[in-house]
Amino acid sequence: MDFQEILDNVEAKLTGEAHLDELARKRQDPFKILISTILSARTKDANTREATKKLFSRYKDPHEIANAPVPELEKLIYNAGFYRVKSRRIKEVAQIIENEYQGIVPDDKKDLLSLPGVGAKTANCVLVYAFKKPAIPVDTHVHRISNRLGWVQTKVPEITEKKLMEIVPKGEWIRINRLFVRFGQEICLPNNPKCKICPLNDVCPKDFSMEIALKEKKRKKNLNQ
Numbered sequence: 001m002d003f004q005e006i007l008d009n010v011e012a013k014l015t016g017e018a019h020l021d022e023l024a025r026k027r028q029d030p031f032k033i034l035i036s037t038i039l040s041a042r043t044k045d046a047n048t049r050e051a052t053k054k055l056f057s058r059y060k061d062p063h064e065i066a067n068a069p070v071p072e073l074e075k076l077i078y079n080a081g082f083y084r085v086k087s088r089r090i091k092e093v094a095q096i097i098e099n100e101y102q103g104i105v106p107d108d109k110k111d112l113l114s115l116p117g118v119g120a121k122t123a124n125c126v127l128v129y130a131f132k133k134p135a136i137p138v139d140t141h142v143h144r145i146s147n148r149l150g151w152v153q154t155k156v157p158e159i160t161e162k163k164l165m166e167i168v169p170k171g172e173w174i175r176i177n178r179l180f181v182r183f184g185q186e187i188c189l190p191n192n193p194k195c196k197i198c199p200l201n202d203v204c205p206k207d208f209s210m211e212i213a214l215k216e217k218k219r220k221k222n223l224n225q
């Protein structure tokens with residue numbers, strides 16, 4: 001399988017820019033990327049963007065967030081959802097970065113994973129988006145699309161990451177999350193994927209066209225009743 005060609009085809013079709021992709025393009029500092037990735041858990045890009053913007057317009061670095069009052073943090077990141085848990089989490093992470101890493105986010109996966117609430121996906125996002133290191137952050141889009149394409153047959157993201165690392169050439173790892181997040185938001189949607197306009201429909205074993213046609217038929221029938 002030519003992974004490079006497949007990813008090139010996806011890239012050529014995409015239009016938008018995911019939040020972390022935007023931060024990386026603007027060369028935002030690793031701390032902002034780490035905090036933004038924590039804020040992005042179970043929320044949409046637009047809400048993460050808003051929460052990140054508000055938070056960093058008030059507090060700029062680990063020292064300031066480590067010393068910020070929690071109710072103030074809660075207000076600023078409210079849009080990101082789960083704001084009570086997330087505000088405590090980012091404060092705790094900021095304190096550790098400040099006290100144990102001299103205010104500098106580590107670029108080592110083991111160190112990142114030792115931070116509270118930082119799992120494989122977040123650690124890999126920091127490696128990819130902040131440090132341009134090869135890693136495959138597997139979020140819901142990467143997990144779903146890799147399975148639909150038949151690259152892996154897995155039930156959980158942790159195994160998807162391992163399998164992808166075995167089959168995808170290391171030089172392409174860094175692109176997978178960036179491309180599949182947008183691909184999953186724009187074309188290979190969780191429900192009703194746009195297979196008709198998909199640049200991968202000739203290599204993808206999944207065919208949702210029947211399913212989508214049936215859903216559409218049912219929808220029209222319900223409208224006419």
Ligand code: SF4
Nearest residue numbers: 188193195198201204
């Ligand atoms: S053909 Fe459909 S299921 Fe396959 S990758 Fe494209 S949008 Fe996703």
